[in-house]
Amino acid sequence: xxxxxxxxxxxxxxxGAIASLNCTYSDRVSQSFFWYRQYSGKSPELIMSxxxxxxxxxxxxxxxxxxxxxxxxLLIRDSQPSDSATYLCAVNGGYQKVTFGTGTKLxxxx
Amino acid sequence: xxxxxQNPRYQVTQFGKPVxxxxxxxxxxxxMYWYQQKSxxxxxxxxxxxxxDFNNEADTPDNFQSRRPNTSFxxxxxxxxxLGDAAMYLCATSRDGQSTDTQxxxxxxxxxxx
Numbered sequence: 001x002x003x004x005x006x007x008x009x010x011x012x013x014x015x016g017a018i019a020s021l022n023c024t025y026s027d028r029v030s031q032s033f034f035w036y037r038q039y040s041g042k043s044p045e046l047i048m049s050x051x052x053x054x055x056x057x058x059x060x061x062x063x064x065x066x067x068x069x070x071x072x073x074l075l076i077r078d079s080q081p082s083d084s085a086t087y088l089c090a091v092n093g094g095y096q097k098v099t100f101g102t103g104t105k106l107x108x109x110x
Numbered sequence: 111x112x113x114x115x116q117n118p119r120y121q122v123t124q125f126g127k128p129v130x131x132x133x134x135x136x137x138x139x140x141x142m143y144w145y146q147q148k149s150x151x152x153x154x155x156x157x158x159x160x161x162x163d164f165n166n167e168a169d170t171p172d173n174f175q176s177r178r179p180n181t182s183f184x185x186x187x188x189x190x191x192x193l194g195d196a197a198m199y200l201c202a203t204s205r206d207g208q209s210t211d212t213q214x215x216x217x218x219x220x221x222x223x224x
Contacts, residue, residue: 031209043200043215092209100152
């Protein structure tokens with residue numbers, strides 16, 4: 001069973017701080033990794049994708065991938081109350097299928 | 111704007127009464143997916159189409175069926191909804207289903223079973 005694991009949280013950070021969200025996956029052949037943001041009652045929205053080891057930055061967001069450790073993370077700098085949501089880690093192992101984690105709930109405290 | 115549309119946004123049905131959920135896309139993507147998501151859980155893939163090729167997940171109950179009459183539309187049929195089928199149903203698309211492809215989600219349909 002291919003698994004994607006995340007700490008369910010909630011992760012509480014003060015406004016302006018860095019939020020660090022972590023994800024581990026079990027399938028070593030996984031090639032692509034995605035972070036989605038999901039507000040309560042809404043559908044997932046893509047934040048970042050990463051395919052190679054290392055860091056990828058986009059605005060306040062940085063995704064980090066370490067395939068040897070089967071670990072992917074998302075850093076949110078200068079966290080805002082509007083960042084409060086559940087963040088889903090998703091892993092694509094091929095064959096047109098993506099496996100999602102259960103998500104980490106982030107709360108940014110004003 | 112190219113997008114994924116789901117109708118209705120909210121659906122209420124009675125126990126055992128068939129229901130159909132609709133998804134359409136203007137992205138001209140080859141792959142369309144249906145997910146079920148319950149509260150505080152990960153989206154669970156039910157099935158997907160690569161063009162007209164239907165791919166069912168092994169643990170998807172027979173109560174769930176799907177149709178894709180053309181590239182733009184895909185339907186989810188729940189033949190006899192039970193209380194446990196109350197959930198958010200998410201439709202998603204991707205261009206070719208390659209490992210680097212992004213999945214784009216519609217707004218979802220919230221299903222309530224009375």
